[in-house]
Amino acid sequence: MxxxxxxxxxxxxxxxxxxxxxxxxxxxxxxxxxxxxxxxxxxxxxxxxxxxxxxxxxxxxxxxxxxxxxxxxxxxxxxxxxxxxxxxxxxxxxxxxxxxxxxxxxxxxxxxxxxxxxxxxxxxxxxxxxxxxxxxxxxxxxxxxxxxxxxxxxxVEHTPLPAEQDIVLMLDDWRLDANGRFDEQSLGALMDWSHGGRMGNWLTVNGQSLPKIKLQQGAPTLLRLVNACNARILEIDPNRFGAKIVGYDGQPVKGEPKQLAYKPLLLGPAQRVDLLVQPREQFALEEVSGEPFPFCFFEVGTGGLPAAPYVHPKPNNIPLPHPEDRLKFQINMTGGAMGMMGDITYQGKKLEGEDFQRTKQLWAFNGTANLAEQPMLIARRFETVELDVINNTAFMHAMHVHGHHFLIEDRDGDGVEQPDHWRDTFLISPRQSTKIAFVADNPGKWLFHCHMLEHAAAGMTSWFKVLS
Structure with missing residues (x-):
């Protein structure tokens, strides 16, 4: 912001x-x-x-x-x-x-x-x-x-933390007008669709402005952050208030909670991160791009019931991708302002001239905008799928795979810092390549799309099929 x-x-x-x-x-x-x-x-x-x-x-x-x-x-x-x-x-x-x-x-x-x-x-x-x-x-x-x-x-293996130690924080940015109202008239603006998506000018937590939340001093407390923004990538530094990472996108980190080894944490649209804090004094959740902007405040007090202990959850039973026997597929992302528009086909027709403004189809995967009649790939059930995604655009994107969790195996040929962290949504920077892999164990028709929602509507949506 x-x-x-x-x-x-x-x-x-x-x-x-x-x-x-x-x-x-x-x-x-x-x-x-x-x-x-x-x-x-x-x-x-x-x-x-x-x-x-x-x-x-x-x-x-x-x-x-x-x-x-x-x-x-x-x-x-x-x-x-x-x-x-x-x-x-x-x-x-x-x-x-x-x-x-x-x-x-x-x-x-x-x-x-x-x-x-x-x-x-x-x-x-x-x-x-x-x-x-x-x-x-x-x-x-x-x-x-x-x-x-x-x-x-x-x-199922242990009792969850009580409500006062388990806090859900749905984070959203809203575009407000001069009277503090939701700016409905700006929905669907072509500028948003062709650039970074719809950005708001005000952050809320669970629909509220600048909330204060009371925590018990020293009590292990889980903060469940969910980015519900249409397009904004939130920048947060958990180290500023001594938090450790418990899980990403619903999946626990391997071993025990870990301190973030880099900063800031980029939380893209649709991504989640679970943070564990044991507060000693008041602190704030801040958006740290530029000058830190506190948008959620935590008051820490004594007293109350004895704190329940935190138990790190066991890993969920997600099959590991096969290291060699794989269905490999490359996705070339193009389009948008200041990027590589190239040839874009929409509903079987190559777009030209005023077609882009009329259809608002401005982005493409392998030259195709939005849902095609045929899937981009068909996988056998239990087959390992490897997607090599190349971002030939001028913007960052939050790519979401439906029905599966995946491992991020490589970025730009340099490997990754967290090869064992399961995700369902990943961020990819401009001109970057990212390789993900998952076992296609869930039969059906599944979306693959950018979770910058304007980008998805403007062409960055495809699907794949897993055979039963």
Missing amino acids: SQIDRRSALKLIGAAAAVATSPSQLFATPNGNWLELDARATKHKLHNSDQALPSDLWGYNGQICGPTLRYKQGETARIRFTNSLVEPTSVHWHGIRIVNAMDGVSGLTQAPVQPGETFEYEFELPDAGTYWYHAHNNSWSQVARGLYGPLIVDP
Whole structure:
């Protein structure tokens, strides 16, 4: 977030009073009851200064952000979703190795849920960790309006930390106007689609401005950070407040929690990081690109119940890629402003001249924009897939693989610092190449796309098929 954006927002709408808040939670019961989730319009003040006006937003169960859905590992999620919006939508369960029919991708795994209709999502939860759910139809607009929430899967081998030691932090940037309201009119701007995506000028945590959260002194506390921004890569330095890394994208780090060996931590759109703190004094979560900008405050006090101990979770059962027997595929990313537009084909037609502005298809994988009729690759079940992704654009991208977790094996031929960390979304810099590998053990049609949501809508979306 640029310093100009911060200062503009503060100057126009004043400093916000801090509040303490956390998302509501919906717990599954042992008999596997159906949880009710609906998408509907709601009003919410994104900036809680006296001058700011409520915004017209969309939320799950009328909340910004949506309720935390909480399960035990191995349980079956049963979620009855109702669309109370004025346009079709669907729900994607991000990062969960899910049965394909329940992945929630409109136009690929299901038809979008029409206004007034209901869809029942039912799927097993194989992995413990931090996940989230969000709209997956016109995501660039629907997620920007507030359609997202956290989903937490607790491990079965030990009792989870109590609520006061387990804090979910959904981080989002919003583009606010001079009255502190959500700038709806700027949705779909061609400048955003062709450049770095939609960037906001104000950060919230769980839908609130500059919250204060109370922690118990010395108590091991898990901070679950989820980047729900449309396009912003957040820069955070956990070492500034003595935090250790517990997990990435829902998967625990190997061994014990680790101190970040470099700085800052880049948290891209859709990525998650779990941090472990044992606070001794008050501290703040800061965005550290340029001058540090504190956006979430932690007050540390004594007293209360004895703290529960932290137990590092066991690794989830994800198959390791075969070192040699692999299906290898190269993806050349092109397009966007100041980049290599090259030849782009959309819906079987080569784009020329005014076609780009008319279709808003500005990015491509191997020369093809958006979902093609045929998959970019077809893998046998249990076959190891190696993707060599080359970013021939002028922008960084957050690449997400549906239905699988992968290992990042190489960047620019120099290897990687964390070869054993599972991810479901990876960042790739301009002119960089990145190699990832995973076992295609989940049959169905799976998306591969940029999670800068404007980039995905403008062409950076493809799919692959895993045979049953």
